[in-house]
Amino acid sequence: MKQQVLTFILNGxxxxxxxxxxxxxxxxxxxxxQITGPKRxxxxxxCGACTVLLDGEPVRxxxxxxxTVEGRTVTTVEGLMVKGELDRLQKAFYERGAFQxxxxxxxxxxxxxxxxxxxxxxSRDEIRSYMAGNLCRCGSYxxxxxxxxxxxxxxx
Amino acid sequence: xxKKGVGMSCVLHPTGNKGAGDPSQAAIQLKPDGTFxxxxxxxxxxxxxxxxxxxxxxxxxxxxxxxxxxxxxxDDFAPLCLGSFASRVTLIDPHAVVNAxxxxxxxxxxxxANEWEANPEDIEFDGETVYLRGDRExxxxxxxxxxxxxxxxxxxxxxxxxxTGAWQPAKFHAHDPETGEMPAVGAISFGCCIAEVExxxxxxxxxxTRLVQVWEVGKAVNPLLVRAQINGGLHIxxxxxxxESSYPxxxxxxxxxxxxxxxxxxxxxxxxxxLIYGIxxxxxxxxxxxxxxxxxxxxxxxxxxxxxxxxxxxxxxIDTYPATPEVxxxxxxAKKASE
Ligand code: FES
Ligand code: FES
Numbered sequence: 001m002k003q004q005v006l007t008f009i010l011n012g013x014x015x016x017x018x019x020x021x022x023x024x025x026x027x028x029x030x031x032x033x034q035i036t037g038p039k040r041x042x043x044x045x046x047c048g049a050c051t052v053l054l055d056g057e058p059v060r061x062x063x064x065x066x067x068t069v070e071g072r073t074v075t076t077v078e079g080l081m082v083k084g085e086l087d088r089l090q091k092a093f094y095e096r097g098a099f100q101x102x103x104x105x106x107x108x109x110x111x112x113x114x115x116x117x118x119x120x121x122x123s124r125d126e127i128r129s130y131m132a133g134n135l136c137r138c139g140s141y142x143x144x145x146x147x148x149x150x151x152x153x154x155x156x
Numbered sequence: 157x158x159k160k161g162v163g164m165s166c167v168l169h170p171t172g173n174k175g176a177g178d179p180s181q182a183a184i185q186l187k188p189d190g191t192f193x194x195x196x197x198x199x200x201x202x203x204x205x206x207x208x209x210x211x212x213x214x215x216x217x218x219x220x221x222x223x224x225x226x227x228x229x230x231d232d233f234a235p236l237c238l239g240s241f242a243s244r245v246t247l248i249d250p251h252a253v254v255n256a257x258x259x260x261x262x263x264x265x266x267x268x269a270n271e272w273e274a275n276p277e278d279i280e281f282d283g284e285t286v287y288l289r290g291d292r293e294x295x296x297x298x299x300x301x302x303x304x305x306x307x308x309x310x311x312x313x314x315x316x317x318x319x320t321g322a323w324q325p326a327k328f329h330a331h332d333p334e335t336g337e338m339p340a341v342g343a344i345s346f347g348c349c350i351a352e353v354e355x356x357x358x359x360x361x362x363x364x365t366r367l368v369q370v371w372e373v374g375k376a377v378n379p380l381l382v383r384a385q386i387n388g389g390l391h392i393x394x395x396x397x398x399x400e401s402s403y404p405x406x407x408x409x410x411x412x413x414x415x416x417x418x419x420x421x422x423x424x425x426x427x428x429x430x431l432i433y434g435i436x437x438x439x440x441x442x443x444x445x446x447x448x449x450x451x452x453x454x455x456x457x458x459x460x461x462x463x464x465x466x467x468x469x470x471x472x473x474i475d476t477y478p479a480t481p482e483v484x485x486x487x488x489x490a491k492k493a494s495e
Contacts, residue, residue, distance in 0.1 A: 046417035097380035100388055101202025128424040135416075138202055139391020140384060141427045 008069045010035070011079030019066045026050045026061035029076065037077035037106040041135070048134030051107035052076045058114045077106035080113065088156040089113060092147035100138035107134050112148050121152050157357045160365075163464025164350045169453030172247040172325045172342025172442075179324035180245070181235035182252035184213060184260050186317040187225075188307035190284075190300035192217065192260075194226045194253065197237025198245045203451060204381035205245045211377060212250040212444060216257035218283040219299070235320070243449030246377065247342050248323060250444035255321025267306055267315045268297060325442065343440045345450035346372040349393075349457030351428075353465040357488060360481030362398055362466060364426070369457055370434035374448035379435060382450075386433040389454025394422045397459040398478050 001020040006028070008015060017032050026043070029035040029052070038061050041049035045063040052061045053075040080087040086094070089112050099105045108131065115122055115130045122130065127145050136144070150156060172178055183195040194213050200206040206226045214221040228234055237249060261281060268286055269276040278289045286302060288295035297305070305312035325342030332338065352366040369386050376382045399420035402413050413419045439446025459477060467473050472487040 042416035044415050044417060046415065097384050099202070100204070100384050103202075124429075128427070132424045135421055135423060137391070137421065138384070139388035139422070141391070141424050142387045142431050143384060145424075 004067065006066055006070055008071060009073040011075055021065070021067055023066045024062050025052065025054075025059075025064040025066045025069055025074070028066040029061060029074075035076050035078055039103055039106060041103065041107075046135070047104070047107075048111065049104050049107045051110045051134065053110055053114060056114065056117065058111045075110070077109050080109060087113070088151045089116070089147070092151045092156045093144070096143055096147045096150065097140075098143040098147040099136075099140050104134060104136040104138075104140075108136070108144055112144070112151075115148070116152060122148070124149070159355050159357060159469040160352065161355065161465040161467065161469025162350065162352045163461045163466070163468055164348070165457050165460035165464065167347040167349070167453050167457045169243060169345045169347065169450055169456065170341035170343075171243040171345055171449035173242070173244070173340070174325040174342050175329050175331075175338050175340045177324055177328050178238055178244060178248060178342070179322055180237040180249045180252045181320065181322040182209070182249065182256040183235050183318060183320045184253070184256045185319075186260065186264065186299065186303050186306065188303055190298075190303040191223050191225055192219070194224050194256075195235055196226065196228050196249060196253065197231075197235045198249045199228055199237070199240045201240060203240065203245075203385060204378060205240060205249065207381065208246065208377045208447075209249055209253050212253045213257055215445070216254045217261075218281065223284075235322075241452075243345070243452045244342075246447050246449040247440075247443055248325065250377075250447060251323030252321045254444055255323060256319045257321070258319065259321055260317060260319025263315075263317050263319055264302060267313070267317060268302065271305070271312060343374065343442050343448040345374070345448055345453055346436075347450065347453050347457045349461040351458060351461040351465045353462060353469055355466055355469040355484065357470060360484035360488070362462070362479060362481075362484065364394060364398075364428045364458075364462060364465075366430040366432075367428040367458065367461075368432040368434070369454060370436060371450050371454060372436040372438055373450045374440035374443050375437055375446035376435050377445065377447050382435050383433055385451035386435070386454045387431065389451060389456075390431070390458050391422055391427075392455035393458030394426065394462070395420070396455065396477055397462040398422075399426075399480065401478050401480070 003018040006017050006019045019028050039049035041047035043062045045060050050061045051058050055073050127148050185193045187193050196209050198205045210221050210224040210226050213224045265276040265279040268279050280289050284299040286297050306315035306317050329339050349369045354363045354365050440448045463474050472491050
């Protein structure tokens with residue numbers, strides 16, 4: 001299939017990459033750009049492990065055709081760290097053990113990031129419903145809720 | 157109508173196979189920079205075995221955990237471990253690690269004694285310092301110095317300082333032909349789970365509204381990981397009790413799940429709004445520092461507790477997992493018909 005140049009801002013830097021029209025953003029990130037933070041859990045829009053922020057909004061990169069992000073801003077978990085400092089959410093997840101295998105974590109972090117940007121002080125129920133589209137097979141939901149609450153409470 | 161019920165389960169979970177041999181191995185090497193490379197066979201799939209095995213090695217050596225690097229990446233070259241299953245690793249692998257550390261200390265003693273023309277039995281360890289008993293002032297070396305000396309030679313004798321260890325709960329026990337008795341397990345962990353559910357008698361949907369799970373784990377080597385495993389076990393247990401199935405119910409196999417989304421795992425919204433976990437510690441004589449495994453058991457507690465709570469709520473015993481709305485409604489119909 002004919003390739004096209006796709007240009008977008010990835011974690012603060014402009015990138016240009018050749019893609020075919022049927023490739024998803026997840027394909028391009030993982031296979032062409034070696035950005036492997038977003039995970040391919042189901043490739044079907046069901047698990048949330050591939051979640052990235054597109055212009056600040058969480059999207060499932062496995063359901064997003066790569067060419068639709070032309071000129072837009074994509075943030076993956078790799079972009080959360082600033083100048084060698086972990087993001088507050090990353091610190092809270094890490095210190096509070098909000099994961100076991102960590103496969104869902106990059107997606108969880110991106111959704112949590114967007115939640116706190118919109119609602120800096122979410123209730124437990126608000127966290128549960130905002131995060132509901134992301135699955136964790138290790139069952140770290142309780143610890144994830146607590147980590148987000150701790151960040152909201154200014155502990156990190 | 158929504159009906160509430162409460163149920164309880166008690167779980168006894170074996171950890172480590174005593175009857176048929178169940179060994180693990182470990183190796184530990186003093187690297188040139190004074191850190192220790194710990195090689196284990198246990199596979200860390202997120203349960204945290206790498207973390208706790210580093211803890212055990214650090215404790216046995218008396219060095220900070222940051223000094224221990226752990227690897228289990230290459231199966232072809234790694235020491236053998238029968239596997240990360242049946243909650244066996246926390247009971248068995250720490251013994252292999254501690255034995256490997258003892259072996260490494262013996263090798264270090266020999267190497268240092270050779271340098272000092274001393275008796276290996278007179279070499280003592282104090283954390284990262286190794287010294288000659290009775291002459292610590294003149295005869296002492298740090299682990300970093302030993303590492304550099306042995307690995308790079310120079311003014312010292314070259315050496316490759318590696319310790320190895322292996323352990324299993326017991327030698328093979330044939331069963332007693334008279335009584336059939338056989339000591340089957342290395343240790344047992346005990347758990348208790350109490351679930352509160354709300355059953356919607358019109359839709360058949362069961363919500364777990366509160367859940368408490370407590371585990372007696374010998375010694376919580378890493379409480380954060382123990383907690384993650386208790387609550388993680390709940391995830392698997394709840395799915396098993398209420399939603400997860402890869403078997404088509406009706407009418408044909410065409411309705412079998414094909415993709416992840418057809419297979420219903422609990423989500424954030426399915427988790428009990430009120431969730432309490434508890435850890436009890438009764439050091440187990442067979443475990444290093446009293447530790448034993450338990451985590452598989454934490455997924456066994458919730459299903460019977462939830463099923464018992466359903467019984468409490470609507471008066472029927474569900475005898476097939478998962479208790480999907482369809483199963484609940486059929487059970488309610490059958491109950492009505494029999495009344
Ligand atoms: S990989 Fe995209 S939602 Fe699962
Ligand atoms: S930590 Fe393993 S899937 Fe969430």
